[in-house]
Amino acid sequence: xxxxxxxxxxxxxxxxxxxxxxxxxxxxxxxxxxxxxxxxxxxxxxxxxxxxxxxxxxxxxxxxxxxxxxxxxxxxxxxxxxxxxxxxxxxxxxxxxxxxxxxxxxxxxxxxxxxxxxxxxxxxxxxxxxxxxxxxxxxxxxxxxxxxxxxxxxxxxxxxxxxxxxxxxxxxxxxxxxxxxxxxxxxxxxxxxxxxxxxxxxxxxxxxxxxxxxxxxxxxxxxxxxxxxxxxxxxxxxxxxxxxxxxxxxxxxxxxxxxxxxxxxxxxxxxxxxxxxxxxxxxxxxxxxxxxxxxxxxxxxxxxxxxxxxxxxxxxxxxxxxxxxxxxxxxxxxxxxxxxxxxxxxxxxxxxxxxxxxxxxxxxxxxxxxxxxxxxxxxxxxxxxxxxxxxxxxxxxxxxxxxxxxxxxxxxxxxxx
Numbered sequence: 001x002x003x004x005x006x007x008x009x010x011x012x013x014x015x016x017x018x019x020x021x022x023x024x025x026x027x028x029x030x031x032x033x034x035x036x037x038x039x040x041x042x043x044x045x046x047x048x049x050x051x052x053x054x055x056x057x058x059x060x061x062x063x064x065x066x067x068x069x070x071x072x073x074x075x076x077x078x079x080x081x082x083x084x085x086x087x088x089x090x091x092x093x094x095x096x097x098x099x100x101x102x103x104x105x106x107x108x109x110x111x112x113x114x115x116x117x118x119x120x121x122x123x124x125x126x127x128x129x130x131x132x133x134x135x136x137x138x139x140x141x142x143x144x145x146x147x148x149x150x151x152x153x154x155x156x157x158x159x160x161x162x163x164x165x166x167x168x169x170x171x172x173x174x175x176x177x178x179x180x181x182x183x184x185x186x187x188x189x190x191x192x193x194x195x196x197x198x199x200x201x202x203x204x205x206x207x208x209x210x211x212x213x214x215x216x217x218x219x220x221x222x223x224x225x226x227x228x229x230x231x232x233x234x235x236x237x238x239x240x241x242x243x244x245x246x247x248x249x250x251x252x253x254x255x256x257x258x259x260x261x262x263x264x265x266x267x268x269x270x271x272x273x274x275x276x277x278x279x280x281x282x283x284x285x286x287x288x289x290x291x292x293x294x295x296x297x298x299x300x301x302x303x304x305x306x307x308x309x310x311x312x313x314x315x316x317x318x319x320x321x322x323x324x325x326x327x328x329x330x331x332x333x334x335x336x337x338x339x340x341x342x343x344x345x346x347x348x349x350x351x352x353x354x355x356x357x358x359x360x361x362x363x364x365x366x367x368x369x370x371x372x373x374x375x376x377x378x379x380x381x382x383x384x385x386x387x388x389x390x391x392x393x394x395x396x397x398x399x400x401x402x403x404x405x406x407x408x409x410x411x412x413x414x415x416x417x
Contacts, residue, residue, distance in 0.1 A: 044068045047077060054152055055084065058145040061095060062087055076104030079153075088135045091127075093171065095138050098124040103154050106196070114196040117156035125167040132174050159196045163188040175254035184213030193227040202226065202368060203235065217243030217265070224368075235272040235368045242266060245286065263289035271331075277371045279332045332373075 048068045055063025066081035084096040099122045106118040131137045150158075166186035172179040188209040195204045203224035211219040218241050225234035245252075245263040253259055264287050271280030372392070373384050384392075 040070070040072070043070050044077075051079060051153060054149050055082075058084070058149060060087055061085065061145075071104075074104055074107075076102060078102045086135075086138050090133075090135045091129050091131070091138055092173070093127045093129070093169075094125075096124065096126055098122065105156065106159050109159055109196040112196050112198060114159070114194070114198075115156060116159035116194050116196050117154050118160035118162070119150075119154060119158060120162045120164065121166070123165045123167075124163055125169070127169045127171060130170070130172045130174075130179075136174070157194040159192060159194045161188075161190040161193065172254065177250045177254055179251050179254050181248060181251050182213075183211050183219070186211045186213075190227075195228060203233065207236075214240065215244045215247040217241055231274070231276060233274040233368070235270075235370075237270050238267075239269070240265070240267040245289065258291060261290040263287065272368050272370050274368060274371045276334050277332075278334065279370050279373065281331065282329045284327060284329075 044067075047070065048065060051065050051068065052063070055061075055065070061084050063082065063084040065079050068080065069078045071077065079101040080099070082096075082098050082101060083094045085091075085094045100120075102120040102122075104118055106116050109116045126141075127138070129136070129138045164187060165184075166188065167182060167184045168186065169180060169182040186209070188207065190205065190207045192199065192205045197204070203226055205225050205227040207221065207223040207225065209219075209221035209223075219239065221236065221238040223234055223236040225232075225236075243265045245265050246260045249259045265284065266287075267282060267284045269280065269282040271278065273279075373389055
């Protein structure tokens with residue numbers, strides 16, 4: 001028996017009003033798509049004009065960017081071939097340049113319910129230059145102006161900052177011989193700068209840095225800090241190991257008027273700062289130093305005599321058992337006026353030369369609590385005596401004990417009530 005199927009009802013024809021409404025919807029959607037596509041195509045050019053305009057606002061410098069790429073999917077844009085030159089045109093190298101600067105959202109921070117940014121700088125080069133005039137010198141970083149520009153280029157708070165394959169040069173085009181000392185293969189990684197991890201410790205941010213291209217030596221930095229505090233608050237340890245001093249002969253000849261035949265330099269330093277106070281030490285150690293180079297300098301008798309005198313001074317202050325020249329420079333003070341005495345440095349050199357050799361390693365003796373040992377009285381910076389430190393520690397311990405006692409009384413009275 002065949003099943004009976006009711007015939008489908010014919011669709012009512014659309015009225016002119018419905019057709020017009022549908023047409024308007026498609027026109028609006030199409031227009032929006034065209035606008036979005038046009039905006040996406042124009043966005044790199046808009047950003048390029050904006051970035052180049054902002055780079056002109058740094059006093060004494062002019063900047064330029066070649067190109068900008070935009071990646072909307074990952075919330076990022078990349079600045080390509082940026083240069084920052086000192087105005088006046090009397091320095092042949094830019095103050096700052098980089099192959100790329102990538103500014104993007106740090107997606108990992110979203111797991112901590114924070115929207116923050118990260119910056120990755122590929123192959124940046126900083127050129128410090130010294131000349132006879134201000135126009136031919138660039139020895140300071142325009143920190144405030146540069147920070148303001150970065151703040152405009154990155155609308156989010158920066159939580160992660162990384163430098164890959166960086167270089168730093170110190171040049172003197174007016175010296176004889178010309179000087180160009182440098183460090184290459186620099187890697188810097190700063191994390192949790194805006195405390196996206198919501199850590200409750202005093203120093204929630206970290207900075208790790210290494211440098212493998214420094215005249216046969218190796219340098220490293222380990223730092224903890226509170227990047228959100230307007231007052232510098234940090235503790236840091238850094239070391240430079242086994243740099244070949246003979247490769248610095250242009251620098252030594254230009255400023256010290258002597259050459260080195262052989263020798264290695266290591267520097268160890270620790271520092272900490274908080275509450276406008278700074279404390280720390282630096283410990284340079286020179287090993288196997290040989291100053292006089294008879295083969296190269298025999299035609300320059302005055303230079304040879306000066307090198308011989310330098311070598312004699314090195315022999316007097318050098319520790320004969322370890323064939324090393326070393327000192328320990330302590331510094332304490334406020335960040336505007338570090339208190340380092342020249343006579344103290346000389347005294348430490350002599351003390352090391354005649355009494356003991358400094359053990360070549362970090363002492364791990366400086367941390368954020370070391371700043372408590374510094375006092376500033378009428379603008380004079382001094383280190384507190386052990387008696388003063390013990391007295392303050394006892395006073396603080398009594399105050400803490402009293403606070404705990406008062407808190408306990410409050411809890412007890414609350415329970416009775």
